Amino acid sequence: MLRVTNIPRDATLESLFSALSCALLPDETDITIDATIVPSCSTEDQHNTALAKYFPRVPKYLEPLSLSCEDIQIETDLGDLTLDKTFYGLTQLYPTAPGERIIADIIAVTGLDGHAYGSWRGKGSLARMWLHDFFAKDLPSCRTMTYGYNTKLRHHSIHTIYDYKLDMLEQIKKARVTSEEKRRPLIFISHSFGGIVTTQALVKAEEALENDDDPDAHAIYQATKGLLFFGTPHHGLPTEDILRMIDDKKHAERADLVRSIGQGSEVLSEELRKFGYFAENYKIYSFYERQKTKSIAITDGNAARSGDYIIPVDTDSAILNLPGVNETPVPVDGDHSTMVKFDSQTNRIYRTVLSYIQQLTTSSNGVAEHDIPPTVSQTDSGRNTSKDLIDAINQQHDESGFSGEIA
Numbered sequence: 001m002l003r004v005t006n007i008p009r010d011a012t013l014e015s016l017f018s019a020l021s022c023a024l025l026p027d028e029t030d031i032t033i034d035a036t037i038v039p040s041c042s043t044e045d046q047h048n049t050a051l052a053k054y055f056p057r058v059p060k061y062l063e064p065l066s067l068s069c070e071d072i073q074i075e076t077d078l079g080d081l082t083l084d085k086t087f088y089g090l091t092q093l094y095p096t097a098p099g100e101r102i103i104a105d106i107i108a109v110t111g112l113d114g115h116a117y118g119s120w121r122g123k124g125s126l127a128r129m130w131l132h133d134f135f136a137k138d139l140p141s142c143r144t145m146t147y148g149y150n151t152k153l154r155h156h157s158i159h160t161i162y163d164y165k166l167d168m169l170e171q172i173k174k175a176r177v178t179s180e181e182k183r184r185p186l187i188f189i190s191h192s193f194g195g196i197v198t199t200q201a202l203v204k205a206e207e208a209l210e211n212d213d214d215p216d217a218h219a220i221y222q223a224t225k226g227l228l229f230f231g232t233p234h235h236g237l238p239t240e241d242i243l244r245m246i247d248d249k250k251h252a253e254r255a256d257l258v259r260s261i262g263q264g265s266e267v268l269s270e271e272l273r274k275f276g277y278f279a280e281n282y283k284i285y286s287f288y289e290r291q292k293t294k295s296i297a298i299t300d301g302n303a304a305r306s307g308d309y310i311i312p313v314d315t316d317s318a319i320l321n322l323p324g325v326n327e328t329p330v331p332v333d334g335d336h337s338t339m340v341k342f343d344s345q346t347n348r349i350y351r352t353v354l355s356y357i358q359q360l361t362t363s364s365n366g367v368a369e370h371d372i373p374p375t376v377s378q379t380d381s382g383r384n385t386s387k388d389l390i391d392a393i394n395q396q397h398d399e400s401g402f403s404g405e406i407a
Contacts, residue, residue, distance in 0.1 A: 001117050001129070002065070003091060004035070004050040005082045013037055016050055019076035023061040031059050041090035041145055042174040043181070049091065051132070052083070087116035087148035090171045093129075094136035096143055104185040104225075104361045105176065106135070106144040109168070111192030111231075112242070112258070113406040116148025119191065124343030131189075134345050138354055142361065147171065151193065153246050153406065154303075158253040161260060161267075165201035169208075173216045182219040187226045187360055189353075191340045192313065192407045195232025196261060196268070203274045226283045226360040228353060230332070230340050233407065234272055235317040236263035241295050241310060242406050245303040261407065263317075276322040284327040285356050287349070288318035293335040296406075305337075312336045312407060328356075337405050 007016060013035065020033050035052040054062070062083065064072055071084035096102050108131050110119040121129045128134070135144045149164050150157050176182050190198045202224060208217035239262040248255045260267055295307035313336060319329050332339040332349055342350040 002052050002054075002062075002083050002085060003087055004052050005040075005047065005084070006080060007037065007048040007050055008078055009046060009048055011037070011048065011078050015078060019078045019081060020052065020074075022076055023074050024059050028059050031055070031057060036094065038092045038095050041092050041171070043177045044174060051091075051093070086150070087146060088150065090145045090147055090175055091116065093132040093144045093146065094140075097140045100141050102143050102184065103141045104143070104187055104357075105181075106131075106139070106142050106187045106189065106357065107172065108144070108146045109188065109190040109194030109198050110146070110148070110151075111194045111405045111407055112151045113153050114151065114191065114194070116146040119405055120146075120340055122341045122343035123338060126343070128343060130342040130345075130347075130350055134342070134350065134354075138345070139357065139361075142357075145175070147194075149197075153242070153254050153258070154251060155254065156251070160257060161197060161200055164197045165204055168197060168201050169205060169217050169220060172220055176216075176219070176223075182216070183223060185225045185361060186220065186223040187228070187357060188224065189228045189230070190232060191230045192232055192336065192405060193261065195227075195229040195234070196271075198227065198229075199232075199234070199275045200271045203271055206274075206278055221278075224282060226285070226356065228285045228287070228356065229318070229320075230287045231289050231313045231318055231336050232286070233261060233313045233317045234268075234320050236261060236265050236268055237313050237317055237407060238263060238310075241312070244296050245298060245406075258407075272320075272322075276320075276325070279320070279322055279325045282326070283356075283360060284320065284325060285330055285353075286319045286327055287330045287332050287339060288315045289313065289336050289339050290331050290333050291335040291338075293337065336407075 004016070004020070016035060016037065017033055020035070024031060031054055033052060033054055035050045037048050037050045040047055040049050058066070061074065062072070065083070065085050070086050071082050073080050073082050090107070108116075108120060110116055117129060120131050121127050131144055131146065135142065147168055149167060150159060176184065188198045202221055205217045205221035208214040208221070239258050242258050243255055246255045246258065259265075289311070292309035293312050294305040295310045296303055296305055297307040299306070320327050330349075330352060334341075334349075339349075344350075
C-alpha cells in the first residue's frame with residue numbers, strides 16, 4: 001500500500017487513476033491501480049489523500065521507493081502528487097459515512113521498527129488490514145487513523161520518546177481544530193512501544209494547560225475515553241535481544257532509545273507514575289501475548305526472528321496494575337507480532353476489540369453537538385480487489401524490512 005498526497009479536493013477517483021497511470025511506460029499496460037480517496041487528517045489541508053495499490057507488479061516510476069527513497073513526486077494533470085511508503089504522521093484509513101456525524105476518532109500507534117499500515121496486516125492469504133478493511137464496515141461513523149513515525153533502528157535519526165510524543169500531539173491537534181472535533185471522543189489502539197508513546201503523550205497533554213498554556217493539547221487528554229494496549233512494556237522489557245541488531249557505534253542514539261524502555265528505566269517509571277494519577281479517567285484494555293516469539297538473529301548482516309523462543313513483553317509488564325485504574329486484562333493467542341494481525345472479521349480477538357470500541361462509543365457523552373459536513377467518499381467498487389495478496393507494492397513496502405515488529 002502507498003499513500004498519495006496533495007490531491008485536489010475536487011479530484012474524482014477516475015481523474016486520480018488517470019494521473020497515476022500517466023507515468024506508466026508503454027510496456028506496463030497490464031498494471032492496474034486500486035485506490036480509495038480519503039480526507040486529509042488536517043482540517044487546514046485543502047487537499048485529499050489516497051491509499052493506492054498496484055498489481056500485479058511495481059511500475060518503473062515507483063522503483064526508487066524500494067531503495068532508500070521515502071517518497072517520490074510525479075507531475076500530473078492534477079498537479080504535483082507525492083507518493084510515499086512511510087505513512088508518517090496521521091493517515092485516515094477510510095472515508096466516514098457521508099452526511100453522518102463522526103462519533104469518535106480512533107488512532108492506531110505502532111511499535112519499534114514497525115510500519116503504520118503494514119504492522120496491522122494479517123498473515124492470511126488475503127493479507128487484510130483490519131483497521132482499514134474491517135473497521136470501514138463495522139465502524140463507518142468513526143474516523144480511524146494511523147500515526148506513523150520513524151522508529152527504524154538501523155537509521156541515522158536521533159529521535160527520543162519525548163520527540164515522538166510531541167509530534168504525535170501536534171499531529172492530533174491539527175486533526176482536531178473545531179470545537180466539535182476537540183470534544184469528539186478519542187480512542188487509542190497502541191502496539192508495544194506505541195503504547196509508551198501514547199501514555200507519555202497523554203501525560204504531556206494532561207500537564208499542558210498548566211505547564212505550557214496549551215489548551216488544544218489539554219483537550220486531547222480530556223477527550224480520550226479508552227486505551228487499548230497490545231503487548232506494551234509499561235514496566236520495561238529485556239533489551240538484550242533488540243540491541244543485538246544495533247551497531248552501538250553507528251547508531252548510538254537508537255541504542256539509547258531502546259535502553260530507555262529497558263527494565264529498571266527511571267524515566268519509564270516516572271512517566272508511568274504520572275500517568276497513574278489520572279489513568280482512572282479512562283477505560284483501559286491490556287492485551288498480552290500467550291505465544292513465545294523467536295529471538296533476533298543476525299545472518300550476513302541481516303536481522304531476522306530466527307533464534308530461540310523468548311517472551312519479549314511478559315505479562316507483568318504488559319498489564320499496568322495501577323491502583324484504582326479501570327483495566328481489563330485480555331490474553332491473546334498470538335506472539336508479539338501476530339497479536340495485532342487479524343485475518344478475518346470473525347477472529348475472536350478482533351470481535352473483542354470491536355465490542356470494546358462499540359461500548360466506548362455508545363456510552364460516551366462526548367459526541368459532537370453539530371452535524372459534520374459530508375466528507376469526500378470515493379471508493380473503487382467496480383474493480384476486482386481479490387488480487388491483494390500479489391500486490392507487489394504491499395509486499396515490498398508495507399513492512400519495515402524486518403520480519404516482525406521489534407517492541
